[in-house]
Amino acid sequence: MVTNPGTAAGAGRLRPLNTPVPAAVETTAGDEPKAMLWRGAYTDVVAIHDRWRIDDEWWRSEIARRYFAVELRGGRRLTVYHDLMANAWYLQPYEAPRILRARPA
Numbered sequence: 724m725v726t727n728p729g730t731a732a733g734a735g736r737l738r739p740l741n742t743p744v745p746a747a748v749e750t751t752a753g754d755e756p757k758a759m760l761w762r763g764a765y766t767d768v769v770a771i772h773d774r775w776r777i778d779d780e781w782w783r784s785e786i787a788r789r790y791f792a793v794e795l796r797g798g799r800r801l802t803v804y805h806d807l808m809a810n811a812w813y814l815q816p817y818e819a820p821r822i823l824r825a826r827p828a
Contacts (some may be wrong), residue, residue, distance in 0.1 A: 743813035746803055756793050756803060759812075760782040790815070 736743045747760035773792040780786050787807040794800050802815045 733757070741816050743804070743815045746812045746814040748803060748812040753771075754789075754805065756791055756812075759793075759795070759801075759803065761795055761799065761801075766795045766797065766799075768793045769796050 724817060731734075748756050749765065751757045755771060755774075758765045758767050760766075771791050771793055773790075775790050777786060777788045777790065785808060786806045789807065790804040791820040792800065792802050803812060804815055805812055
């Protein structure tokens with residue numbers, strides 16, 4: 724049996740997931756990531772695996788972002804975005820779902 728924690732349940736106990744954090748990103752002339760500050764040192768971006776843009780919420784506070792799924796030297800993959808409204812870069816913690824492979828019988 725689970726004991727009563729003595730606190731009320733509700734939305735007040737929720738916390739956001741995947742909260743973006745500011746990132747230091749060096750870019751190419753085309754405004755794509757070429758290096759970023761990772762664990763205290765600038766690390767080269769060796770590949771951009773995906774890119775997409777989100778333009779939304781024009782009726783409230785507009786959102787315009789360019790996202791990049793990048794791979795850093797050493798193999799670390801990250802998702803970063805350029806907030807076009809604030810001209811700032813952010814790291815967006817995100818891990819794409821992995822395809823489950825069937826085990827051999």
